[in-house]
Each structure stands twice: as C-alpha cells, then as structure tokens.
Amino acid sequence: MATKKDYYDILGINKNVGPDEIKTAYRKLARKYHPDMNSESEKKAAEEKFKELSEAYEVLIDPKKKQMYDQYGHQGVDQQFGPGGFDFSRDFTHSGDIEDILGNLLGNLFGGGFSRRASGDSDSVINRIFGGGGGGNRRGSDLRINIQLTLKEIANGVTKKIKIKKYEKCKTCGGIGGKGLKTCPKCGGSGRVKQVTSTIFGQMMNVVACPECEGRGKIISERCNECRGSGIAENIATVAIKIPGGVKAGNYISLRGQGNAGRNGGTSGDLIAVIDEQKNDIFERRDGNIFMKLPISFSVAALGGKVEVPTLDGKVSMRIPRGTQSGKIFKLRGKGLANLNNYRKGDELVEVSVRVPEKLSSEAEKTIKELSQLLNDEY
Ligand SMILES: [Zn+2]
Ligand SMILES: [Zn+2]
Structure with missing residues (x-):
C-alpha cells in the first residue's frame, strides 16, 4: 500500500x-x-x-x-x-x-x-x-453541539440543560419498526441480493444489502405506523450536560449513546458537546486566572484606602496600601477559575492605574500647583 x-x-x-x-x-x-x-x-x-x-x-x-x-x-x-x-x-x-x-x-x-x-x-x-452494503440496523450518527459558557460558568462548573433535536427510539414499537418478524421473501433470508445498478459511474453489478429487508433477512409483518418502520422518530430532547469548572474553548464532552438513535434497533451515536467561551466585558482569562484593570483615584493611591472590586461572585472590598503606583497588580486569591486537574482555584489579578482628573476647577488647579511645590515635583 x-x-x-x-x-x-x-x-x-x-x-x-x-x-x-x-x-x-x-x-x-x-x-x-x-x-x-x-x-x-x-x-x-x-x-x-x-x-x-x-x-x-x-x-x-x-x-x-x-x-x-x-x-x-x-x-x-x-x-x-x-x-x-x-x-x-x-x-x-x-x-x-x-x-x-x-x-x-x-x-x-x-x-x-x-x-x-x-x-x-x-x-x-x-x-x-x-455500492456499499449497509446493514439494516446501523449505529445512529453522532450529534455535535456547541455550548456557550460564561466565564462565571467556567469558573465553577455548571450543568447545562440543552434542548436538541435528535432521533430517538420510536416509543410505539420500541425501536423495532413494527411487530411480527418473518423471513424476507426477496432474498430468502440471506439479506443479500445481486443487483445491476445504473450508477453515476456506469453499470455496476453488485451484491448489495437486500433493499426489502435492508440486509437483515427478516422483515416485519406489521409495520409501525408511527415511525413507518424505521424504528426512530425525531424529537426535541432535553439533555443535561455536566461541565466541570476550568474548561477551555475547544474542549469537548462526549456523552456516549446520547446522539441519534440507530435505525431498526441499532445503537445510538454519541453526543459531543464542544465548549465555547463567551467574552467577558470586565475580565480577561489568563489560563486559570482572570485579569482586570482597575482605575483608582490619586488620593487613594497616595494615602491608601479601600476600593470595591468586581469579581465573578460579586463585588469585594480590597485594601490599597499607601503609595501605590500605576501598574501594580494585586492578587485576589481563589477568585479565579477552577482547575481541571486539581482543587486549587486560580486567582483574580487586579492591575491598578492612577486616574488623572481631566477637568479641574480653578480652585483644584491652584491646590495641585501648591501640592506640586510641596512635593518638589520637577516633572
Ligand atoms: Zn415505531
Ligand atoms: Zn431481504
């Protein structure tokens, strides 16, 4: 080969x-x-x-x-x-x-x-x-879906209930396609017939699965009216998918046997749920950590104080020490994302920047000038 x-x-x-x-x-x-x-x-x-x-x-x-x-x-x-x-x-x-x-x-x-x-x-x-010889009961096809997750859902893990359209076993006949099995008269029970077919490649002589019984050798005497003998019916199914914390876009969860049901009692395919991450307005994901920028006032930066910081679980209070410079990164331990491999949660990283007022009253301007002299600011 x-x-x-x-x-x-x-x-x-x-x-x-x-x-x-x-x-x-x-x-x-x-x-x-x-x-x-x-x-x-x-x-x-x-x-x-x-x-x-x-x-x-x-x-x-x-x-x-x-x-x-x-x-x-x-x-x-x-x-x-x-x-x-x-x-x-x-x-x-x-x-x-x-x-x-x-x-x-x-x-x-x-x-x-x-x-x-x-x-x-x-x-x-x-x-x-x-010219392939597909048997009567085929495995159902895999179903692939995308699941959009917010950062908060990724942080802690979530169980998503998703409605999907899929083929399930016909409830009326239990997936058999009908009742009362008898030997197929067309192939005499062998499940195979010789066939000359005009295909797009020209005339072909093939031994193919018997079209009457679809290769099973037996046919149903009384066809199920509900599924017209296919044994499957399309339904809207609700599937609960448990997603662990810490997953990434492109990760997938494979649920065996939750895909489309196979025809005539064939096994079901799998349901493959592929993870997608929704963009977050505040936080940027950095592996297991989340990162954000937080502007603070000059007075808090200079004198220290408390500020409110958003986290994935709501706001928390964070202490800013005296003399904090722009670019300083504070760490809120355990406020990041769960880890797929261990129990340690990531952190939230908060980068502060000192906010400079854009509009000043004449009084404020005067005070800043005085302050500059006091501090001996040269530039
Ligand atoms: Zn049926
Ligand atoms: Zn047959």
Whole structure:
C-alpha cells in the first residue's frame, strides 16, 4: 500500500484551523471532486479524490479522532475504520454535513424529492452510489453541539440543560419498526441480493444489502405506523450536560449513546458537546486566572484606602496600601477559575492605574500647583 497522504494536506488546511474552516475546506473540495460534477473520463479519478477527502474530513472534524491523528498520525486512527481501511459507505459518519452538496445532486439523480428522514437515510443513499452494503440496523450518527459558557460558568462548573433535536427510539414499537418478524421473501433470508445498478459511474453489478429487508433477512409483518418502520422518530430532547469548572474553548464532552438513535434497533451515536467561551466585558482569562484593570483615584493611591472590586461572585472590598503606583497588580486569591486537574482555584489579578482628573476647577488647579511645590515635583 502506498504511503497515505497527510489529512491536512488533502484538505489544504493547517493544523490550527477550527471546525468551521475544516468544514468549509471540505465542502469546497467535495463539490469540486464529487463524481457527478466531473466528466465521464474523469469520474474514476474524482471518485478516488472524493473518498480521500471524505476520509480526511471524517477524522479531522471529529475532536477525538483529530487528537489521535495529531498525536499518532495515521496509525492512531486507522483502527477506527473497519477492515481494509476507510470505507466511504461504512465509515463516513458525517453524511449530514454534505447533505446540501449531495442533496442537490441526488435530487437530480433520483428524480427529485430527495429528503433526509434520518441520518441513516443519507447513508443509504451513499451506499447506493458507492455500492456499499449497509446493514439494516446501523449505529445512529453522532450529534455535535456547541455550548456557550460564561466565564462565571467556567469558573465553577455548571450543568447545562440543552434542548436538541435528535432521533430517538420510536416509543410505539420500541425501536423495532413494527411487530411480527418473518423471513424476507426477496432474498430468502440471506439479506443479500445481486443487483445491476445504473450508477453515476456506469453499470455496476453488485451484491448489495437486500433493499426489502435492508440486509437483515427478516422483515416485519406489521409495520409501525408511527415511525413507518424505521424504528426512530425525531424529537426535541432535553439533555443535561455536566461541565466541570476550568474548561477551555475547544474542549469537548462526549456523552456516549446520547446522539441519534440507530435505525431498526441499532445503537445510538454519541453526543459531543464542544465548549465555547463567551467574552467577558470586565475580565480577561489568563489560563486559570482572570485579569482586570482597575482605575483608582490619586488620593487613594497616595494615602491608601479601600476600593470595591468586581469579581465573578460579586463585588469585594480590597485594601490599597499607601503609595501605590500605576501598574501594580494585586492578587485576589481563589477568585479565579477552577482547575481541571486539581482543587486549587486560580486567582483574580487586579492591575491598578492612577486616574488623572481631566477637568479641574480653578480652585483644584491652584491646590495641585501648591501640592506640586510641596512635593518638589520637577516633572
Ligand atoms: Zn415505531
Ligand atoms: Zn431481504
């Protein structure tokens, strides 16, 4: 086998780009190399390129796989794919992401009316294109969501209740798709049929999953009316996600089995919650510490005194010692962010600056001049 190309090179991106850029790069190239967008003579090459792109995307868009790839290269992710390496029809779980590309094309190919009932459906559309043999009960797709957190939520950790649209097991049939199993008459129970298909690559002879029973060899005698036999239904689900304090943008939490339910009793995908940090008007995050600037008056700076300082838990009083200079940083211990690795909380760092009045009454001006003489200020 030839040496595999670097996934980042395939998508023409560098290691530091975020999911949006990965998606954009993939969409652009997938559109360019989609077999149907290329002439007859170039279809085969385009198909190879399209699969290569999709493999790179499959890995890089998934935070877990990306991390493994960044750390260990192809070896780190190859075992995630089935035997023989990446197989588009089996291992590509992000068909939903290219739905707009495929959707338009498939609309033309299959006489319009293409709509995606479940992620599993576009999988099977892809199976039809690439001749893959998807079984009847497929694992549900992973769901990826972004969670916006305020600095205060990051400081202490939070449990977020999020409403998401996802496929769940049909309550009426319990995910089976109906009741009363019988041997499929089309394939005689083998789950496989020979099929000559006119694909976008020309005529193909394939052994494919039986379309009648979707490869299971058995069909349901009485189809569930609620889910029309798919075993899944789209619902709005409320998911509680417990987020520990101290997380950073780009961190993610993977909730096993909380993604889309699989069709016909297949296992559910995972829910992957990616952390986003909301900007704070007052504080700037510095790892586990938070930083802010606080203007203080000349008299407090010179004579000392107490000032009110905002923290993530409300205002506290802070003592300013006599003779404090601009730029001095005070530390409020434990007023920063929780740490993911230990119990010590970070600090709040307060940098003071001496505020100079901009408008002066003539009396104030006179007093400052007198003070300057008293202090022997030369400049
Ligand atoms: Zn049902
Ligand atoms: Zn069958």
